[in-house]
Amino acid sequence: MKNYLAEAIDLTGDSYLNPVPAVYDNGQHPRNINQITSISIHHDASFREHDYDSVARYHSEAAGHYSRLGPGLQYHYKIDNVGQIFQIRPLTTWLYSVGSFENVTTMAICLDGNFEFQQPTREQLEALYQLIENLCTQHPEFPATWPDVRSHNDFSATACSGANLRDRILPIQDQVSAQAQLLNVGEYDWPTYQPGYQVPTPPPPAVAVPVKTPDPIVPASTVPTPPVVPATPPPIVEPDKQTPCASEAPSPAPTQPTTPNWMQQLRDFFGTTQGRTVLGVLATGIAPALMYLQHFQTDNALLAAAVLAAVTLLNTVKDALNPNVPNK
Ligand SMILES: [Zn+2]
Structure with missing residues (x-):
């Protein structure tokens, strides 16, 4: 499996996605890392294309969040269709992500797509697993761990994170159940990016079938002309034996009306x-x-x-x- 975590991209330097604290609610959304008691999982509820600009997508979503929720994108992490992990916000900033008082104590991970209708890609699930495992096992500074991985709808009334994702999040209680739910499932959106990807060998060329070449076009001047056969004169027949032409057939001789x-x-x-x-x-x-x-x-x-x-x-x-x- 590809190491998605090692290739994570840090977007916290993007001041539109992650406004500096000075312009964020008067600079007041800080929290202590030990306040984090849950990991909330989301979808962005927008149709996910096969090929798109992920950062442009997040800027567009952030614009919606600016107008409805607050400055910047309200997720700490995003995962796109190829499993690329983007860190958007520092964990020490709490966000408007779950619509409840638990905003202050959760961290938010959002996958691109609308999972009411689409399936998460296999890359997304693998990257999500790696990110969750890292948060649950490599960060003893905050108390959240495997049973604290929850779908957004577990915090408040919402369809998020979409039926096709939340049904995989609900059973997660430990590392084994997380692996069962998130690994070796679904389809790769871009299998060519996976390690060990084998370029499919092209099928052997079909046995060449000789193509019948058309007869060469012969110039008109060289087309052999059939020999001219002298017209055969009509045979001479005796006048009384001459066969009348159909058009000259004599009218039949009048016949005597027969009487019964x-x-x-x-x-x-x-x-x-x-x-x-x-x-x-x-x-x-x-x-x-x-x-x-x-x-x-x-x-x-x-x-x-x-x-x-x-x-x-x-x-x-x-x-x-x-x-x-x-x-x-
Ligand atoms: Zn959500």
Whole structure:
């Protein structure tokens, strides 16, 4: 694991983040180091980018603290996404960090990010562990130790330090529980900064597949032209064997209308004397029959007309079927 503590940056010389005591509440926020009885853990509740200017971020947050709380940034330590630890304020200055009377007796560590929605980076948790361990084991001058590491919401009603961080702070009671909660968890935001980082070997190059080269473009002048084949003259055929073109196909010869056999047989029959006699009998027989019907329906002029039409029709049919026989 990287030694984040050894690379901590001291920003106490930044007079905006850490105003000199002369301009800070009339220079009165000092405390004795042995007053420190807790270590409060915070998030800054702002979305944490993958790549950003950490000091510029703290100046922006300090501006908000100037207007709402008091001069300077109200955290003693900040930890950014790559686990960089910044000391902002001396521990002998108490800050408005937990919103209660315990402001005077706590020291504040704030991690960049909104842990209601984001996860702390693995670097942040490792750096936090190293900083807490140092404070709890290397500073016997103040009484705070492992069980005194508390999330901000343990001091006053707040969402700070965000669900994804405070659930890791609550179980901390000793070094072992702190390691269990803060080490070997989460994802590195910048794994390339970690010691022993192995540059991933690139995958072996894919087996080269021969690319079919397109056929070379041949200049038009060199494109071989197909040999000219002399046109074959049409075969000479006898005029009477000439095959007519489709467009010159002769119109079919008019065909004689075919007469059905039964009609021809009827015509043959009625062409005989016998046949004409039958027709005559039919014509003279139907007429009295229809007249007889008319007798019972004398007022039916239509029936009379039908009788006349039937007789006329029969005579016409008889003449039509015997075209060669003069009508009598
Ligand atoms: Zn807080």
